[in-house]
Amino acid sequence: MSTEVINPATGEKIRNYEELSVNEAFEAVDKTHQVWQQWRNTTFNERSRYMLNAARILREEKEKWGQLMTAEMGKVTKSGIAEAEKCAWVCEYYANNAERFLQIEEVETDASKSFISYQPIGVVLAIMPWNFPFWQVLRFAAPALMAGNAGVLKHASNVPGCGKAIEEIFKRAGFPEHLFTTLLVGSDKVNDIIGHEKIRAVTLTGSTPAGQAVAARAGELLKKTVLELGGSDPYVVLADADLEATVEACVTSRLINTGQSCIAAKRFIVVKELKAQFESMMVEKMKSKVLGDPSDNQTDLGPMARADLRDDLHEQVRQSMDAGAKCLLGGEVPKGKGAFYPATVLTDVKPGMPAYDNELFGPVAAIIEALDERDAIRIANDTSFGLGAAVFTRNEQKGKHIAEYELEAGSCFVNSFVKSDPRLPFGGIKESGYGRELGVFGIREFVNIKTVYIK
Known part of the structure; x- marks a missing residue:
């Protein structure tokens, strides 16, 4: 089965992308998990070096990424260029702050030593929309990878080229191959992928009905979710x-x-x-x-x-x-x-x-x-x-x-319009979802907040 991408400004076909079968998607998740086993032990300095490389690529080639967004989802090119620059910012922000956000916190108790440690949890599945096809992904991926996790992306079906481009950017930046993987699959395969035993958590940005469906499936399997849904x-x-x-x-x-x-x-x-x-x-x-x-x-x-x-x-x-x-x-x-x-x-x-x-x-x-x-x-x-x-x-x-x-x-x-900022937590309440992205809260959503107690 293939996905046909249409230029919304002209109605013309751009290209077809072949979709993965469920088995092929599972094989990709397995590879990502295998790479994560080593990645989890890397230092913040190493992660930061690669993330700053990704920021550089995003910024240096911003016109290219803006034009790609224009072709696939009709974004005004100058806005796409600004989006690529914002993505570089979020990469730099977490490259420079992740270690501080996740540093050990000592707590005084009756133990000889007790503290809180923030440890990666594994492969996080990101289900992302088409409207900000780079930003929505990078604001999840930058903190997730800096925390020592791995990422699997199911992008919207009309922006597959953006999804593959982001995977390539991380690879070019020096991150291990398969640590961040884009799966070209339809929505009909999402439930199966959530069910893969190596998927530890799910983050979704999308409509309220999509969020309800993903939350129900992940909840059935006791997998952590962060949902950023609609707004009025x-x-x-x-x-x-x-x-x-x-x-x-x-x-x-x-x-x-x-x-x-x-x-x-x-x-x-x-x-x-x-x-x-x-x-x-x-x-x-x-x-x-x-x-x-x-x-x-x-x-x-x-x-x-x-x-x-x-x-x-x-x-x-x-x-x-x-x-x-x-x-x-x-x-x-x-x-x-x-x-x-x-x-x-x-x-x-x-x-x-x-x-x-x-x-x-x-x-x-x-x-x-x-x-x-x-x-x-x-x-x-x-x-x-x-x-x-x-x-x-x-x-x-x-x-x-x-x-x-x-x-x-x-x-x-x-006295200002609402906007997201890497330095501030972002998310909603009621039918707009739960959990937070960005800021210190965003990087702590997908870690094991571990208590260590030494007698």
Whole structure:
């Protein structure tokens, strides 16, 4: 069986990739486990040397990687280049900090000596999405390999070239062959691979249904999981917000990666006295964004990753409008080739509409009116998701309080759009998943936190 990769900007076939059988995938996992048996005993200095090499390759060849992302999933090339640079950053971050994060911690007890040791657990299976085809993988792989683990990647079926490229980067950087392996398999083989006895843990970034399925299978086998799932991030705009800066941040967040980001702003909850002005400013700013060829440096919005995803998004927009939402901008599928969808602004969005209840994974902004600050916070938390959230106010103390105590999400920002950073833990609550990536918490998710007690 083969996977056909289609360029979403042109609809043209790029190439076919042959998929592995279950037995072939199992053989690859076995090889990775065998290599891990030696890798687990390497020093942090050795691991760091290879990881810094990977960072160098990512940065030196960033244009090449950006163009690959453009071809396979339609990412605007300049954004793909920035993604490769961010991947280099996360490699450098863990190369320079892993030993400190995992150093022995002595604990005073009635023993002559007792301490906590962080030890690798083995082969970690990563099931990763197409929207950030390098970053999602590297933010798992950098801490996992630096902790002394091995990695097996099941990438999204429309970005197999990105998966194989990352495997090659690690090999070129000096990591042992098979320590990080990309498996070209379909989703129908994931359950079997999770069941392989040498897979010790699973990390997934993807939809909530995918996370539920993986968690159920891994839980049945008592294998640790980290899940980073969907989001419907609320951005709360209070009466004292700096509107110009607020709208700039809101539009930037909503349109990152052509709106195909779990932590992109999805719902804009605006107090009623600012609603009309916010709508006008958002429409003007969204209208200025250029939709077109993703390889052109003047382009802001490329195609969506697949035509079926574009069509699903348009159906959510249509259903929301049928239920009473007003379309202030966009909302129509462009004619011609490619999976394009324009920057779209919906307002008067209310419960029961897809734009209110569900994640809109594309360049569509949903504006929701709130009566006041308390109502805005209530609406922000009126979701099954809990990945990111933001609040905009000139009162920094008020913003800090709302972000820290009142917004129900894993990452809460004040006067800025939500973004991931290697130095800070990243993950969600509720249907947005559990566990954390990045920071010190990310590298400690897949280690044996071992107590050693000496009498």
